[in-house]
Amino acid sequence: MDNQQGKLVALLPLVVFILLFLGSGMITGDFYSMPILVAIIIAAIVALVMNRKETFSIKIERFASGAGNPDIMIMVFIFILAGAFSSAADGMGAVDSTVNLALSALPENLLIVGLFIIGAFISLSMGTSTGTIAALAPIGVGISGETDISLALSMATIIGGAMFGDNLSFISDTTIAAVRTQKTKMKDKFRVNFFIVLPAAIITVIILFILTFGNESTVTSEAYNWLKVIPYIGVLIAALVGMNVFIVLIGGIILTGIIGMSDGSYSLTKFFGAITDGITGMAEIVILTLLIGGVVELIRYNGGIQYLLELTTKKIRSKKGAEFAIAGLVSSTNLSTANNTISIITTGPLARELSESYKIDKRKSASILDIFSCSVQGIIPYGAQALIAAEVAGISPVSLIPYGYYPILIAICGAIAIWINYPRFSKD
Template sequence: MSNHEGTKGNLLAFLPLIVFVVLFIGSGMLTNDFSTMPLNVAILIASAIALLMNRKETFSKKVDVFTKSAGHPNIILMAVIFILAGAFAGVAKGMGAVESTVNLGLSLLPANLLMVGLFVIGCFISISMGTSMGTIVALAPIGVGIAGQTEIPVALAMATIVGGAMFGDNLSMISDTTIAAVRTQHTKMKDKFKVNFLIVLPAALITLVILGVLTRGNAVELAGDYPYDWVKILPYLGVLVAALAGTHVLVVLVGGTIFAGVIGLLDGSYQMSSLLQATAEGIMTMEDLAIVSILIGGIIGIIQYNGGIDYLLRMITRNIKSKKGAEFGIAGLVSAADIATANNTIAIIITGPLAKSIADEYGVDPRKSASLLDTFAGCWQGILPYGAQLLAAAGLAAISPVSIMLYSFYPVLMGICCVIAILIGYPKFKRTDDASASISK
């Protein structure tokens, strides 16, 4: 969808998104209660404003743009994932999977290392699965359970999971963001991984230290037994194994729900009627998020059609004059696109070709430009309260996504490490004719 006003773009196109953020976050800050303005109401108001803008187009045309964007395959897939995640979480919780898994964790780990362990597990799972959403869905119920049995804030547990999920999503060889970044910059997966890993490793290590310090004083008394049943833990293990094996996330979630349900029926946790009820209740907990994600997709379509994305591209690229400036330009480009679209994959796809042109013109190594695209997009995606990751974690934990932002240590540190890497020219590259030239630390 192109802008009918030419290539200059239009800043006013972002008004719906601005209204949404002001309504949702502003009202919460004023009242100290982020439930004052329901998320779905705020996004509905923003959607109405989007459809009322641009009087040069007919209302029917704007509705067409909105609905086509809202119905984009990526958006619908995200909505379906939300719904199935709710079903799995509801069924697993009802048959005792969460309690058993949490008790196992409490039995094996010192209380002051629970969040450290949760972050490491999240990193491992997401880098193997290649999806932040799948990681959050699998670990969020466990994080909620751990927080419920300790003095650790639920928001901190969710932010820890989101951080680990973004670590792996940013590095995984099978992540859609990695694939998009590598393809648009014409480099190799393994080379981008090496550069990316060197940049974000300090952020992960610092995050581990912060989590250890923060939760050190929140230790729970471990006196007594924490009973757990290995059979009830199997649904989570099954989901993780299937995901690590590369199974599609939809198959993983449906299979996990059925697996948990069968175990619940066999051990007496469920009758068929109560199993169906638990499934329905789980779905209903995520219906709002599915609707919100669809409406956000429609708003982004209107913003792009009205020239918002064109405006970002023009504003960020016009002052680039050096290699370092080019790297900051690429970073700013994908950051602005992710803030505008709330989807790191789409942000990379939109800005990738222009980033490649900038990198070629100013001599930025394609491994570095691919890393900058993926990392800055992931940084913002792990912070945005209207992004899919925070919405999913907040929905599964029944808390405000804004509360999770306060503990988003890893995404923030990831961004800081990337800025430092640009400033000091890290890592150093030894240029050769081989596309997989070595990296000098």
């Protein structure tokens, strides 16, 4: 029988996980010096040795039931298919063609604005901010080299565009995690989320236009192939019309294979190899998801989730207060783990409890989780996004912070949406 009384000590595994990951980064200056898998395994061991009233075998079974929760397993399957699609599309040149297509359509004096828009489209299509940054960062460096636009502004702009798609893409792991933990539908969450962050994107474009107006360059795009862009467009359209995410991703993989083999980019064996690479590339997030599912289940059973509920709801008097609590929880967790997906998976169950207690629409709670986690992830200088961009540009990741317009603005828009109770659902 579950423990109904909240217990602070039950949160020890989570505290251990955060201290190992964050503490090692603060000590070494490298927030990836402690492998996150090692940190969560140690946290899992701590969770398993707690609660001596239970036998170790029972605790293992409970851990396994948490890791094998249907929501967790569906998330894992989606991660696998998303990885396969992204790798297969990238392997046939879809990313390069998409980038070059966009560059060829942009006026020279709107290159920085264009970088943001291109990053938004690619990340929305690929579902990965780090992949988008890796593809666009060299182009951003080239633009800065041909103009007087600073490298920091160029790289931060790419990160902003990448976080747009990370927050909204149907195949982004953050979207998948937010939707699954809150038990809502992707298309419904997208509609709510999109209109909350749209003003942030528009204001970002205006700011970038003002900052770089009059700059011209000799940067030229290379050849592109319309056919190679079709898989991204197809996945985007299919997802927007509400097709099941499994069908969308499987269809995208098949379409990518057909186009890739028809134009000679792939042989059948190379296509299968790209799919395999994409699946294995998702191994870490899959293992993390399973282990966190098990740890969270033990924390819940031992009274940790109940304690957090009691703590966070103690001074909450309204639905608005509960929504701000969800935003604060996911933001603080993201600051600690430097991983927006993990922060959503970790705080998702608690957010769902708060939503049910205070009658928050599931679409809104999923959007809050995704918006605020992506905001923090796009700003912190020790996140993967900033580290990749800074490494390519040869600059300090700290220099990117003043130009993080979009990540900052989506947090502001998210806070305003909570404050004014936007959007208003029919049952409100």
